Ligand SMILES: NC(=O)c1ccc[n+]([C@@H]2O[C@H](COP(=O)([O-])OP(=O)(O)OC[C@H]3O[C@@H](n4cnc5c(N)ncnc54)[C@H](O)[C@@H]3O)[C@@H](O)[C@H]2O)c1
């Protein structure tokens with residue numbers, strides 16, 4: 001098949017490009033090498049066998065050129081950040097996806113499959129259970145007053161008891177920010193335009209994905225990068241809140257396997273699937289996995305992460321996906337966070353000018369003004 005991969009110079013895109021080439025497909029990449037993701041220009045891991053088109057998913061003419069002769073599309077190109085430039089999320093992510101379908105319909109392109117990258121963030125705070133009321137709850141955004149007072153957990157609106165999170169299935173959507181709203185719109189376009197115009201389409205809601213090639217300059221690439229960088233310099237990283245919030249980090253190899261499954265299996269047409277990790281871990285547990293790995297590789301004794309009463313504006317308390325729907329098709333996460341951390345550490349330790357990276361990351365976080373402190 002001839003496959004277009006938008007965002008193919010990025011983290012998930014480039015690993016998917018490698019898998020497509022290995023499976024004998026022809027690949028075209030459409031990517032604008034956006035900054036700060038590609039602060040240092042075109043990455044050298046882009047394989048020569050892939051056709052590279054420098055272009056922007058906001059530009060219709062770029063889609064027209066990119067879609068020529070293509071039988072399948074992976075749409076990964078996206079704007080992901082913490083900045084309050086709300087319109088950019090819709091401009092890149094929503095308008096970009098609308099243009100994909102617009103061009104496909106106008107030109108009556110014979111596209112056999114579109115896979116759109118969505119995010120666990122679409123589920124927002126996710127689902128909970130109240131033991132007191134024996135009922136399912138979908139809590140809204142956490143209030144700033146509660147966070148400022150160090151009250152992290154969601155409470156039942158009826159009986160006031162702390163709620164217990166449960167893995168959240170695809171049926172739940174409560175996007176809490178511009179990124180998630182735009183991602184949900186991409187899912188909906190894929191399913192609606194796809195079905196209406198007979199373009200088989202699948203949306204994959206990835207949990208936090210980890211592995212090598214995650215940009216060091218992307219504010220979005222989060223915990224693994226920050227913890228690893230701190231340990232690289234022998235410092236104790238800070239975990240936000242009390243460190244007990246849960247995540248189901250998913251390994252890049254499992255994500256690529258899900259992508260390839262979606263491409264080849266028609267049962268996935270017109271449907272959304274969670275692509276989650278093998279288990280839920282707390283952020284503190286995750287920091288320990290990073291610490292042990294960096295100790296093993298550097299031979300130094302490293303300090304444990306601390307939680308200094310900081311929290312990050314806009315974070316969800318727990319984010320754990322229920323991937324039963326995808327598991328029913330035979331997929332399952334084969335790797336835990338230990339492997340993601342080990343692979344990332346190897347990648348980090350092979351980089352040059354790491355000092356610059358930490359400086360950049362710290363300055364970026366300060367500028368964002370999203371880290372706040374509990375009032376005693
Ligand atoms: N990494 C994660 O943890 C994660 C989790 C959930 C969902 N996703 C989604 O998966 C997709 C890929 O994420 P990633 O982590 O590989 O990101 P990434 O930043 O590494 O890659 C994105 C690529 O898109 C390109 N791009 C950005 N804007 C563009 C534009 N206007 N036109 C053309 N190309 C553009 C960038 O240059 C980059 O190469 C995104 O849609 C993202 O929303 C990622």
Ligand SMILES: [Zn+2]
Nearest residue numbers: 130133156159
């Ligand atoms: Zn209750």
